[in-house]
Amino acid sequence: MGLTVEELDFEHFPGKNGFPGIPVKAWIRFPNCAELVDGEVYAWTAKAAEVTWKDGPVTYRTWVWSSAVTRREDLKRRTLGERADHDSNSQ
Numbered sequence: 001m002g003l004t005v006e007e008l009d010f011e012h013f014p015g016k017n018g019f020p021g022i023p024v025k026a027w028i029r030f031p032n033c034a035e036l037v038d039g040e041v042y043a044w045t046a047k048a049a050e051v052t053w054k055d056g057p058v059t060y061r062t063w064v065w066s067s068a069v070t071r072r073e074d075l076k077r078r079t080l081g082e083r084a085d086h087d088s089n090s091q
Helices: 073-077 080-089
Strands: 016-030 033-044 048-055 058-065 069-071
Touching (some): 016 048, 016 058
Antiparallel strands (some): 016 033, 016 069, 033 048, 048 058
16 A cells, blocks of 8 residues: 555655665555565655565565655665675575
8 A cells, every 4th residue: 555646746746766776674554454574765755765675576666655664774784795795694
């Protein structure tokens, strides 16, 4: 259950894109619950972010309010070598 086009109001809050994606934790709403997911943000506005996340082999993408998104601090603080070493040891 993402934000509507009216809520996003791209005319007054234009979207921006960035690569690579920003690692985040985000609250995603479903009809009967909300779930905190690990995802990435590649697009955002002044008040919302488009979160991409995986559930098994399927990739999903939805817009949420920016207050529902937090950067994943653990990835932001580590160097690429530390991330690659950790990821290869976790398999």
